[in-house]
Amino acid sequence: MMKASPSPAPTRARAAGGLAWWSRHGALAAFAVLLILNIAITPHFLSVQTLNINLTQVCTIIIVAVGMNLVIATGGIDLSVGSLMAISGVIAPMIFMGAWAGAGHIGIAVALAVVAAVAVAGLLGVFNGWLVARFGIQPIVATLILFIAGRGIAQVLVDGNLQTFTVPEFAWIGQGALFGIPTQVFVMAAMVFAAVWTMRRTRFGRYVLAVGGNERAAVMAGLPVRRIKIAVYAVSGLCAGVAGLVVIAINSASDSNQIGLGNELDAIAAVAVGGSALTGGQARLLGTVLGALTIQLIRYTLLANGVPDAAALVVKAAVIALAVWLQQAQRRT
Template sequence: MTKVSSTLAPTGGRTRGGLAWCSRYGALAAFGVLLALNIVLTPYFLSLQTLNINLTQVCTIIIVAVGMNLVIATGGIDLSVGSLMAISGVLAPMTFLGQVVPVGNTALAVALAIVAAIGTAGLLGLFNGWLVSRFGIQPIVATLILFIAGRGIAQVLVDGNLQTFSVPQFAWIGQGTLLGIPTQAFVMAAIVAAALWAMRRTRFGRYVLAVGGNERAAVMAGLPVRRIKLAVYAISGLCAGVAGLVVIAINSASDANQIGLGTELDAIAAVAVGGSSLGGGQAHLLGTVLGALTIQLIRYTLLANGVPDAAALVVKAGVIALAVWLQQAQRRT
């Protein structure tokens, strides 16, 4: 019996190590393989135009996924981000077009619109956190409220109508470039950098991981668990607000029916594929960015090679399922 145990132990250790490596670095490996395949197979893949297309499609997901990663790190989930994007996306043009408060100066109106839209999304995120931390409502239930009601609010604000606008000072957020790179990529990079700094260099980051790792122990240690939960849901709301502005700036139009639709699922997928445990206690932000890029590159690769978008969605679902399976298998070993 002793011999059997000693023989199996190294194998079990290698298995755990292999699963851990796949869960943590699988997205990096997949991204590298996809890059190589596209360089060989996809015409003009290395062009600046292709880079800009992919950045335009993935930046908003990364922005939302950053906030989602912080929420998941505390053991929660936020299903409302897509609806908060819609609220932000309709409130901004209502503001800078003078439908809320008449403002003569366009630059001032745009600044007011940005603050109002992002601030409102942040407050609604805070509401989610209040439900979770004050009443102990399960996060999936608490955020389901605004997932449903939030988009309805956005539709009511504009009577379900499409809003179009031509305001260059605002459209620059989504259509402008700097050194040939879309402006939104710099917005995304700034948010990722700020989150990385907060998680790695501040007490807040350590508290977030402690709450998600073992909430009861965090309470017994005297950590401000309720405030941490309030903070991460508010941050998730703020990120959704920013993403909503980017989406409407790209299109110079705001459609409450479509803004942010399904983004909550893409954000959760990016977190899972990036190696962060959906059970909490981890926040691999760079992995989340890589997860979002990998999912986007899978879709682009398939579409560029003639595979229908419906099939691309099935492949994306398979990648997400694999990422979740790896996490579960790692826990069982």
């Protein structure tokens, strides 16, 4: 008597469950493995200096990735964030090194510089959202405009010159510490907390996911889809503005040619590795934080053990490709 062949349904279900687990928890598993590996083979890995180095390098990426995650949750993308960082990073020194600072009002000048720089970046984010929502331009094309023109604007504002400054009241953002923890970590944590709370506790958060999950259904349900899209690009611009300030505060210098260069790709990578679907409908913000930390730790592990930076970039690209493959495989099952 012939034995009945096992039904393929349970096998498919197990495969789908496995892919879902790796898509959601793969970054955590990789991060844990990297921690154990570094503790075993990397000298001085558990030192405060090593911790501060990694936090300094990853905080700005996480800040940008928070805004990027909201944009991606609506089914969009924002390539302009690196250029918006550059604009914010050149506007601030122009203000706090200006006439008010010379007149002895440095505290007011710094406060005005921070508000103005972040506001400009946010308004440029509104411009991105307006192109996407009002004219239906593909997000990758709409944000490519400021990706190109934004850095040019930053360079024109300062004639491409390096701005150096010694302003402790401002540098504290990137160089100060509270209880031994870098100030920028608190800035990053505050922005992550605000974004997580908004997405989990507010109507706006639910609307963002609804738009990314099924835009047509969101329109038919009467949701303000255009305003939601403009809002998430504005948030992305604000996050980029804050990140630009942190970068120049760390370096006590503003270089319009280098601020934010490539950060848009790092932010997208953090979102992908963190488990948020690049097709929209998800905003795993804590996963995005973990994705950024994992990518940073991969790079640090390789560099600390003598692997050239070029090879580290290849490994990072492979990790991103694996994260995207897992998402696509999960959708097909």
